[in-house]
Amino acid sequence: MTEPPANLPALAPDLPLGMGRDHDRYQAVGRGLEAAALEDVVRDDWGRLAAVLTGQFRRLDLVEDALGDAVEAAARRWPSEGMPDRPAAWLLTVARRRILDHLRSEAMAARRRPLLVTDAERTADGRGVMVDPGGLIEDDQLRLVLLCTHPALGAEGGAALALRLVLGVSTHDIARLFLVSEPTMAARITRAKKKIVAAGIPFGIPSATALPERLDALATTAYLAFTAGYAPASGDALLRAELSGEAIRLARVGLSLRPNEPVLVALLALMLLQHSRRDARVDAGGDLVLLPDQDRNLWHRGEIDEASALLAGPALAGPLTQQAAVYAVQARIAAEHALAPSPAATRWDRIVALYDVLLDLGAGPSAQLARAIAIAEADGPAAGLDALAGLAMSGHRPLAARAEFLTRLGDHEGARAAYNEAIMLCHNDIERRHLSARAGAL
Incomplete structure (x- = not known):
């Protein structure tokens, strides 16, 4: 059985944090300390750099390629020349020059060039290195997020563009998240960027x-990214903590504009509670650790306290x-686990009642599965099996739950059959290894 129902539903395949369009080129060019430093800079600053460039030039169609070229140049030059004192500023300078070069080659360059060059010189220091233009990076990043969520782009197009530009997730990984091919997703992102430029969608609040x-x-975009990081359905990792952390940061960016926005307050509380257990979910050997067996000393209590304060605050009253x-409601379910002094003290009756509320709100099969698991803990495995009846959900997790319930009832033959079927359907290496061990223990 996978981790008990405090888990977010696994809505999509594994989505590791990417380096953007040029991640593969970068990996092939540079390794070592400079390469690791470049990877850190791109992961931490991709969205900020994209926001600054978009704010300066208002040409979203040029920003991504310019940043990709800058990353490729860094991968070539840093190993031989050494890493600059301000790596992010170095990337910003190179990307800015790429955009200026492109603008000069366009038909409008003759009219626009003097203004662009003057503006660029004002925001550079004496060595020609771009600096933070007026301390507006966070504001520009927020504008970029809101630009990507414009209703004209559609829900999926906007979410994909935000993941790509703001979080730097590769097109390949976004395609896996949305269960489409990489060319299809690349075309969607390209259409979204072109629509922004053609329609003149403003870069502003x-x-x-x-x-x-x-x-x-x-919030939908952040939730999607967090789910992909917290519960990947495929690959060799049980979680992508970096991506989940980026989703939390995205929610905080939104809250910087509207500190008491209920949808963002509730989502941030939910993500903090789930993220707080990241260091306890896998043991030193890389194997899955179920919630009752986790070392609670490894949970991040500061995040749990922050989430608890958000749930008790006025925004959700x-x-x-x-x-x-x-x-x-999902956050309150997670809080029941986080605040219980021990696994035995978990109030499963309250958790079942919260899942009933969640289902009344229109939650889907993943919530039904989690409710069945909670019922099994509250009322026994037979009740859990009854709750699983009629569940319209594919994949390995319902079968894993059924196998666990049958094991507790002593039906080892039925449990083994369910485990074997779950193993065949499971594409996450760590979960599959866990299921195989459970089946072998029978």
Whole structure:
């Protein structure tokens, strides 16, 4: 059985944090200390650099390629020339020059060049290295997030573009997240960028009437990214902590604009509670550790305390939208696990009741599965099997739960058959190894 129902549903395949379009080129060119440093800079600053360039030039169609060229140049030059004192500023300078070169080659270059060059010189230091233009990086990053969530782009197109530009996730990994081919996803992202340019969608903060819808879209994007990092369905990792951390950062960016926005407050609480257990979910040998067996000393108590304060705060005290309510109920379920002094003290009856509320809000089969697991803990494995009946959910997790319930009931033959079927359907290496060990123990 996978980790008990405090888990987020595994909605999509494994989505490791990527380095963007040029990740493969970069990996092939540079290794060693400089390469590791470049990887850190790109992971930490890709979204910030994209935001600054978009804010300066208003040409989203040029930003990604320019940053990719800058990363490739760094991978070639840093191993021989050494890493610059300010790596992010170095990348920003090179990318800026690429965009200027492209603009000069366009038909409009003659009219635009003097303004662009003057603006660029004002934001460079004496060595020609771009610096933070007026301390507006965070503001520009927020504008970039909101630009990607414009309703004209559609939910999937906007989410994919935000993952690509703001979080630096590779097109290949975004395609796996959305269960489409890489060329299909590349075409969607390209169409979204072209639509922004062609329609003149503004790079700015939307009006007060349009902002709530945009923040809902931001929350959806962050939730999608977090789920992909927290519960990958394939690959050789049980979690992608970096991606989950980036999703948390994305929610915080939104909250910097509207600190008490319920949908973002509820989502941040949910993600913090889940993320707090990241160091305890895998043991030193790389094997899965179920929630009852986790070393709770490894849980990040500061994150649990922050999430608890958010759940008790005024933002969630009033009426909530359906999306905010779903996140809030999931967060309260996670809090039941996080705040229980021991596994034996977990209030499974309260957890079952919260899952009933979640299902009333329209939650899908993943919530039904988690509810069945909670019922098995509260009322026994036979009740859990009854709750699984009629569950319309594919994949290995319902079968793994069924195998666990049958094992507890002493039906080892039925459990072995369920485990074998689950193993065949499981594409996550660590989960598959765990299921194989459970089956072998029979």
